[in-house]
Amino acid sequence: MESIMIKRIHPHHPDIDGAMWERIDGIIEAGRGKPGALITVLRECQDVVRYLPRELLSYVSSGLNIPVSQVFGVATFYSFFSLTPKGRHIIKACTGTACYVKGIKESLNRIHGKYNLKEGGTTADRRFSLEGVRCLGACGLAPVMVVDKDIHGAVSSDKVIQILENYK
Amino acid sequence: MDMNKIRMQLMLCGGTGCDSTGSDKVRAALQEEIEKQDLSEEVAIVITGCNGFCAVGPVMVVQPEGVFYQKIQPEDAKELVTEHCLHGRPVERLFYKNPATKKKIGRMAEIPFFASQEFRAMRNKGLIDPELIDEAIARDGYFGLAKVLSEMSPEDIIDEMMASGLRGRGGAGFPAGAKWRFAKWADGDEKYVLCNADEGDPGAFMDRSILESDPHAVLEGMAIAARAINAHKGYIYCRSEYPLAIKRLHIAIDQANAYGLLGDDILGSGFNFDVEVYQGAGAFVCGEETALMRSIEGKRGMPIPRPPFPAYKGLWGKPTILNNVETLANVAQIILNGGAWYASIGTETSKGTKVFALSGDVANIGLVEVPMGTSLRSLVYDIGGGVPGKRTFKAVQLGGPSGGCVPEEHLDTPIDYEAIAKVGAIMGSGGAIVMDNTTCMVDMARYFMDFIQDESCGKCTPCREGTKRILTILEDICKGKGKDGDIEELESLCHVVGHTALCGLGQTAPNPVLSTLRYFRDEFEAHIYDKTCPAKTCPDLVKFEVDPEACKRCGLCAKGCPADAITWHKKEVAVIDKDKCIKCMSCYDRCKFDAIL
Numbered sequence: 147m148e149s150i151m152i153k154r155i156h157p158h159h160p161d162i163d164g165a166m167w168e169r170i171d172g173i174i175e176a177g178r179g180k181p182g183a184l185i186t187v188l189r190e191c192q193d194v195v196r197y198l199p200r201e202l203l204s205y206v207s208s209g210l211n212i213p214v215s216q217v218f219g220v221a222t223f224y225s226f227f228s229l230t231p232k233g234r235h236i237i238k239a240c241t242g243t244a245c246y247v248k249g250i251k252e253s254l255n256r257i258h259g260k261y262n263l264k265e266g267g268t269t270a271d272r273r274f275s276l277e278g279v280r281c282l283g284a285c286g287l288a289p290v291m292v293v294d295k296d297i298h299g300a301v302s303s304d305k306v307i308q309i310l311e312n313y314k
Numbered sequence: 315m316d317m318n319k320i321r322m323q324l325m326l327c328g329g330t331g332c333d334s335t336g337s338d339k340v341r342a343a344l345q346e347e348i349e350k351q352d353l354s355e356e357v358a359i360v361i362t363g364c365n366g367f368c369a370v371g372p373v374m375v376v377q378p379e380g381v382f383y384q385k386i387q388p389e390d391a392k393e394l395v396t397e398h399c400l401h402g403r404p405v406e407r408l409f410y411k412n413p414a415t416k417k418k419i420g421r422m423a424e425i426p427f428f429a430s431q432e433f434r435a436m437r438n439k440g441l442i443d444p445e446l447i448d449e450a451i452a453r454d455g456y457f458g459l460a461k462v463l464s465e466m467s468p469e470d471i472i473d474e475m476m477a478s479g480l481r482g483r484g485g486a487g488f489p490a491g492a493k494w495r496f497a498k499w500a501d502g503d504e505k506y507v508l509c510n511a512d513e514g515d516p517g518a519f520m521d522r523s524i525l526e527s528d529p530h531a532v533l534e535g536m537a538i539a540a541r542a543i544n545a546h547k548g549y550i551y552c553r554s555e556y557p558l559a560i561k562r563l564h565i566a567i568d569q570a571n572a573y574g575l576l577g578d579d580i581l582g583s584g585f586n587f588d589v590e591v592y593q594g595a596g597a598f599v600c601g602e603e604t605a606l607m608r609s610i611e612g613k614r615g616m617p618i619p620r621p622p623f624p625a626y627k628g629l630w631g632k633p634t635i636l637n638n639v640e641t642l643a644n645v646a647q648i649i650l651n652g653g654a655w656y657a658s659i660g661t662e663t664s665k666g667t668k669v670f671a672l673s674g675d676v677a678n679i680g681l682v683e684v685p686m687g688t689s690l691r692s693l694v695y696d697i698g699g700g701v702p703g704k705r706t707f708k709a710v711q712l713g714g715p716s717g718g719c720v721p722e723e724h725l726d727t728p729i730d731y732e733a734i735a736k737v738g739a740i741m742g743s744g745g746a747i748v749m750d751n752t753t754c755m756v757d758m759a760r761y762f763m764d765f766i767q768d769e770s771c772g773k774c775t776p777c778r779e780g781t782k783r784i785l786t787i788l789e790d791i792c793k794g795k796g797k798d799g800d801i802e803e804l805e806s807l808c809h810v811v812g813h814t815a816l817c818g819l820g821q822t823a824p825n826p827v828l829s830t831l832r833y834f835r836d837e838f839e840a841h842i843y844d845k846t847c848p849a850k851t852c853p854d855l856v857k858f859e860v861d862p863e864a865c866k867r868c869g870l871c872a873k874g875c876p877a878d879a880i881t882w883h884k885k886e887v888a889v890i891d892k893d894k895c896i897k898c899m900s901c902y903d904r905c906k907f908d909a910i911l
Binding site for chain 1: 330331333334335368369371513514515516517518519522523554555556592593594595596597598609610611612613614615630671673674675679680711714745747749753761762765769771874876896898899900903
């Protein structure tokens with residue numbers, strides 16, 4: 147049974163504008179009725195808004211006709227999804243074994259010292275978000291850090307601030 | 315481009331490692347130089363998948379000579395094209411230098427890192443452009459599938475797989491053929507073939523590399539498996555941390571569909587098989603088979619008890635087989651050359667080859683494929699080049715968070731599922747992390763338990779609560795708050811968690827603790843009773859004092875101190891001001907003489 151949405155009312159949200167809602171509708175449309183589409187829909191929605199506000203989760207729930215509890219459950223289970231706003235630049239620090247052995251911990255300490263930023267946090271000015279990620283599979287370059295889409299290898303504690311200062 | 319006129323190919327690595335060290339800029343510079351020197355008709359650049367020798371990237375192999383260049387920069391393009399491509403004089407400056415003999419080696423086949431390897435799962439790495447199906451076909455790609463569809467019955471396929479002795483390369487080592495047989499026997503009109511590319515073990519990257527360098531081998535393996543069990547739909551569950559692998563898989567699937575090698579009526583045989591890529595969303599537990607299936611169904615990736623095994627009741631409740639990337643990459647070669655060929659190398663119970671991701675404190679970091687039965691010593695020293703500098707080997711960690719450490723005295727253990735299990739580690743998916751004498755084993759156990767505790771899905775109590783308790787004890791020990799009885803408590807908790815957890819993640823979670831306790835109990839005792847960290851890694855147990863005997867008065871520590879806590883004057887021993895010290899360990903890292911106590 148296909149659910150029929152008559153006229154969609156977009157909830158008001160400061161971080162989502164009209165064009166974004168259009169794209170979100172397209173994503174939900176493509177996933178509707180497709181078994182197992184929830185994770186894909188959430189990922190694509192997060193690509194649009196950069197995080198998943200609660201209002202958006204409810205909207206996805208009604209759009210896909212999936213209980214909001216299940217949508218919320220999935221969104222909080224996977225580390226890829228964030229329910230809080232992200233900074234302009236996302237730092238992904240690899241905390242895999244090789245990077246750990248090669249000293250990523252010291253680099254993280256430096257970041258904390260300079261920007262008062264801890265794993266999972268965002269700076270007050272929303273400049274950086276710091277995520278600890280499990281092995282990026284680039285152990286040859288350990289310790290590794292990905293800022294936005296740029297991979298930085300051999301990020302020693304001496305180099306880390308210098309690298310980050312390039313991201314305003 | 316007329317391939318007949320091409321006399322030289324520059325196989326430039328475009329894998330994740332080399333890409334991040336700038337191989338894309340090198341490609342642009344080489345291309346510009348080739349055009350400038352009017353060689354476009356004769357010299358071609360091919361962007362290959364991961365070469366494996368990530369430590370010295372960006373790397374390039376010039377074919378047909380097989381000359382290997384390392385650490386190429388865009389500025390080197392002019393010299394490379396003028397000297398090598400035009401005049402035929404290889405550029406020695408960019409050769410690999412053997413750290414043992416200090417000699418430069420030009421040919422890839424003669425570099426020790428490559429010389430002891432045997433390429434089967436990675437047979438096409440660095441030899442083909444992974445984004446062109448024609449190049450895969452030229453290297454016998456899809457010939458195995460053609461053979462299966464034209465002259466083999468499903469039973470023949472499974473017999474051949476059984477004869478090969480191929481065991482699951484994801485870690486557990488279950489015979490692939492047996493898994494297929496169960497799924498073939500299972501009743502059901504709808505069946506699924508899944509590929510596990512959710513390579514979550516920290517320190518393991520062989521699946522990423524195979525997907526990036528030879529995606530068609532995996533697709534072909536899946537199609538053959540599908541034929542064996544009569545499935546028509548397959549999913550590749552790939553973690554989202556591997557964007558390049560996902561992109562190449564999409565390209566490969568589109569090309570295979572266009573050629574009629576996937577999709578409806580494959581090669582006119584009437585057999586249909588569709589493959590879809592499913593992106594993970596960051597949950598380590600999804601590498602466990604039942605959790606992975608829940609995730610594809612769009613749910614929280616939580617494992618369910620087995621039996622029923624997925625071969626009977628898997629994805630959407632239908633019979634399903636799940637194989638790892640490396641396992642599937644071996645399938646087509648087994649079909650083409652026969653199971654007996656595959657079983658001709660290896661040990662009694664472990665056949666063929668195994669790919670390892672060698673990393674940590676080892677000279678040659680990268681991806682290696684070795685015959686089963688090779689000793690761990692040969693892996694670490696002959697191929698890996700041993701521990702660099704003056705530091706000494708302490709242990710090699712195998713199998714990630716489910717595995718264990720193998721110390722020096724057991725390094726002669728052959729690579730074999732049973733032999734490795736006997737010394738307290740597991741074969742695992744192939745992560746091999748070398749640790750030197752500056753690695754604290756208590757901290758290592760703490761690290762893995764922190765990982766497991768964070769990644770535990772929370773469904774079953776032993777894993778959710780047990781790992782938390784183990785972690786608390788280990789954290790206390792690292793902070794110098796360990797007390798008498800902690801070791802016994804750890805052992806007892808590990809025993810309970812290992813025996814009662816629901817899935818493989820929880821059942822194997824205590825392994826890193828148990829194996830470090832087995833071989834490095836003295837380090838635990840030093841932390842607990844003497845409040846010292848023998849490796850000087852745990853900040854709370856390092857005194858941050860300078861040993862005047864060992865200090866060479868170089869001042870490196872003072873120059874690197876971010877808190878200006880170290881005073882040093884020329885020819886004098888440095889002094890650390892403990893009030894200013896933030897315990898960042900940078901002085902310790904910089905001191906080459908181990909003079910910081």
